[in-house]
Amino acid sequence: MAQGSAVAKPRWAGNGMPAGGVALIVIYAALVVSPLFIAAAFRPVSSHSFAFEMGKGAGLAGTMILVLNLVLAARLRWIDRAFGLDLVMRFHRAMAIVGVVLLTLHPLLMAASDAGWELLTSRSLPWWITLGKVALLLLWAQGITSILQGRLFRYEVWRMLHNVLLVMLALVVLHTFARKDIKLPVMQVVWYGAMGLAVLAWVMHKLVWPRKDRARGWRVTSVKQETHNVFTLELSPPNGTRVPEYLPGQFHFLSLYRDDRYNGEEHPFTISSSPTTEGALTSTIKASGDFTATVGETMEGAQARVQGPFGRFSYLLAPSDDLVMIAGGIGITPFMSMLRQMRDTSADLSVTLLYANRTEEDIAFREELEQIATGELPRLALTHVLSEPAEGWEGEVGLVNRDKIHRFVGGDLSEKTFFVCGPPMMMNSVVRKLRKLGVRAGQIHTERFAL
Ligand SMILES: Cc1cc2nc3c(=O)[nH]c(=O)nc-3n(C[C@H](O)[C@H](O)[C@H](O)COP(=O)(O)OP(=O)(O)OC[C@H]3O[C@@H](n4cnc5c(N)ncnc54)[C@H](O)[C@@H]3O)c2cc1C
Numbered sequence: 001m002a003q004g005s006a007v008a009k010p011r012w013a014g015n016g017m018p019a020g021g022v023a024l025i026v027i028y029a030a031l032v033v034s035p036l037f038i039a040a041a042f043r044p045v046s047s048h049s050f051a052f053e054m055g056k057g058a059g060l061a062g063t064m065i066l067v068l069n070l071v072l073a074a075r076l077r078w079i080d081r082a083f084g085l086d087l088v089m090r091f092h093r094a095m096a097i098v099g100v101v102l103l104t105l106h107p108l109l110m111a112a113s114d115a116g117w118e119l120l121t122s123r124s125l126p127w128w129i130t131l132g133k134v135a136l137l138l139l140w141a142q143g144i145t146s147i148l149q150g151r152l153f154r155y156e157v158w159r160m161l162h163n164v165l166l167v168m169l170a171l172v173v174l175h176t177f178a179r180k181d182i183k184l185p186v187m188q189v190v191w192y193g194a195m196g197l198a199v200l201a202w203v204m205h206k207l208v209w210p211r212k213d214r215a216r217g218w219r220v221t222s223v224k225q226e227t228h229n230v231f232t233l234e235l236s237p238p239n240g241t242r243v244p245e246y247l248p249g250q251f252h253f254l255s256l257y258r259d260d261r262y263n264g265e266e267h268p269f270t271i272s273s274s275p276t277t278e279g280a281l282t283s284t285i286k287a288s289g290d291f292t293a294t295v296g297e298t299m300e301g302a303q304a305r306v307q308g309p310f311g312r313f314s315y316l317l318a319p320s321d322d323l324v325m326i327a328g329g330i331g332i333t334p335f336m337s338m339l340r341q342m343r344d345t346s347a348d349l350s351v352t353l354l355y356a357n358r359t360e361e362d363i364a365f366r367e368e369l370e371q372i373a374t375g376e377l378p379r380l381a382l383t384h385v386l387s388e389p390a391e392g393w394e395g396e397v398g399l400v401n402r403d404k405i406h407r408f409v410g411g412d413l414s415e416k417t418f419f420v421c422g423p424p425m426m427m428n429s430v431v432r433k434l435r436k437l438g439v440r441a442g443q444i445h446t447e448r449f450a451l
Pocket of ligand 1: 149150251265269283285286287288289293311330334448450451
């Protein structure tokens, strides 16, 4: 890999959320409520009770939420740039729950008011009502598989099952097809427009972009063992093409095509190299589950698919000249990318890194980190913290707690910008401690290794 010149922050990056983010929030809210407004505006007088109309409204808004969830899940670059994919996926999950609740209320409110309970119990109902019920059952099944994901199913099986949402939407189209409200021309534009957009997003995300990314022909050009269970894969685009522009700390989705095992299965990994490095990028991966356990067996030359970059966990998006990085285990990867970039660009910054591991054997990048710490810029103060050190360890012992934060970060915490990445329990505990020490939520940036 060759060293390039200094990386400029891309134009889209801005500081904080780009203005486009506010526009996206407004468009989202408008789309969710627009069917309600259209129905109310064009049919102001109803022969039905208020509860019945509320039931209809719950169905319209709930469907819109699920339709837009397909768009949110499509990893659209402009949505990621505004909010970061992790936040988008958390919102996607929260809105899925809201959608399920609204669509469950839809028949309940109608049955409890004008339609009567036979709406739920009778077997001789019009076909379109039966289709609506099947759609609701499919939706509940989706909810249950989502809750059991990781316990009863592998993540990938659950993702495949999640595509059933498209069948559910097709049933909803048939269920609503001849309804008076949906027949309003302006409603048809919004209703079918949103559904068309969602299907297009799904087709691009699941079928078109993966094929395009694979056809780009990335290769694994080296596999390096960092610790007993951590490996770095170097990934190179085909000759003559450039590595996509990325910020230090961002991640991508990686698929490997090696043999029959996990072929094409994609997983998110931080880009651990610095954007100052030309011609290739790296991901450093810890064996933690079935896919990651086989990463060290990858042969040089294996075909790979890379989709990205994504995320907003980068110091370039939260400018400050006094940074504190708190890493747990493999959570060091985004910090490696940032520190390498700072070193290569001689960034005039003070950085405190608290790097927590279980044992000395678990510390990845130990030498390189020490070299950066003894170099001139950035001014890196590095502290290793081990929770289960072997005899003879003279460094810090235990967990990253308030005492260690005080001792190693010190000074006025309100002037510093914190970045935290590590196992979920450690991250939650560190963030809680920082908040108790008076650090504002806006000063703390986190990256969760789970979408
Ligand atoms: C933004 C981000 C950056 C990451 N960076 C790194 C890194 O630099 N190095 C590293 O070692 N790990 C990183 N991870 C974690 C890595 O993605 C998981 O450890 C890996 O996907 C687990 O796969 P598995 O099949 O080996 O384990 P499993 O035991 O099958 O999965 C463990 C858990 O990982 C999650 N997961 C599994 N597959 C996927 C998937 N395809 N997409 C999303 N989540 C999935 C699920 O929550 C699952 O329950 C990162 C994760 C995220 C979200």
